[in-house]
Amino acid sequence: MCMNCILDARVLMDGGEWDLITNIFARAVDVHTTGIATNVKLLLKLIQEHNGASTNDDRKMQRIAGMITILDDVKSRIEKSQSARKRLAELRRCNTELRPSRSPRDKKHQEAVTSTDDNERLRKQLSTSLAARKSLEIMCSSLGKEKEIMACELARKVSELNEMEELVSDLKAQNDTLLTKLQSHAAEHKEKKTIAGDAQGNAALQDRNKVLSEQLLNSLDSYRSLKRKYKDAKKGNSEIRKTMEEIGVEVIAGIERIRSFRQRMASSKDQPADIEEEISALEQMFQRFNMKISKHEEQNNERAKPKAEISASSKPPVLA
Secondary structure (H helix, E strand, O other): OHHHHHHHHHHHOOHHHHHHHHHHHHHHHHHHHHHHHHHHHHHHHHHHHHHHOOOOOOOHHHHHHHHHHHHHHHHHHHHHHHHHHHHHHHHOOOOOOOOOOOOHHHHHHHHHHHHHHHHHHHHHHHHHHHHHHHHHHHHHHHHHHHHHHHHHHHHHHHHHHHHHHHHHHHHHHHHHHHHHHHHHHHHHHHHHHHHOOOHHHHHHHHHHHHHHHHHHHHHHHHHHHHHHHHHHHHHHHHHHHHHHHHHHHHHHHHHHHHHHHHHHHHHOOOOHHHHHHHHHHHHHHHHHHHHHHHHHHHHHHHHOOOHHHHHHHHOOOOOO
16 A cells, blocks of 8 residues: 555656655665764763762762663664665665656756765764764773772772771771670679679679670671671672673674774765664664663662761770
8 A cells, every 4th residue: 555655646646746755765874874973972961970079979870860861862763764765765765667768868967866875874874984983982981980989989888898808807806805804704793702792793793794694795796797798798899890801892893893893984884774774883882882871880888887886886995
């Protein structure tokens, strides 16, 4: 039914009107491609602001939501561009001419106009692709900076783990001191009981022993808590290291893909469908980068604990 309507429309209009319709569809595709390049620039700007923002920035979630919205808009524009190309292909599908053939002069003139339009369209696509390539190169450099930031964060976590190990060793030493004092007080209590049998002194020693026992239990609980936190931090560091390795592999693959894409654009042999497929693959790759970065930030927020609170909860008071 659709092909019959196209044939009827082509019969009713002359060659100039038919070429005008095909040029309108081609310009619609160029508009979508230009909009995609603009959205990529805006996405790059948001990522740079996100990397330069502090950890306590209130607009962090808003920027992330804006990035997701821009990615959805780019996806919809690519789908619209593909549908426009599909409709243009459907309009050019039928090569049957129901009217008498034109003169060779008209054909040459029409071919020259079509060639000029195609060259202009390819020139616009080339400029848009070059702008997108520059944006992608800047994006890859920002990912390299993000990798350096993650390495610094990992080094900071390692130093915190070393401090926690020192704190655990201090707690063990305090526990040994408390146990020695408890044993000495028990021996003194037994000796005084056998020698004097003073009831008031016995009550004071019992209270002191009770306090020391409670301190020992609190120290043991703090030691167990620190041990659990140490295991959690160690597990988190292994996950961060694994994520960094995955991002490094994907960044290298993305750079190779961009270089190949630049070489093919320089040769001007790729069709628009191949260009759109390459842009779609690059978009999916950066979406995966964004998901991994967001997941890493959520894990850091969940594991973030004030260091002063850990030290205060882990050091019990020691009686002289």
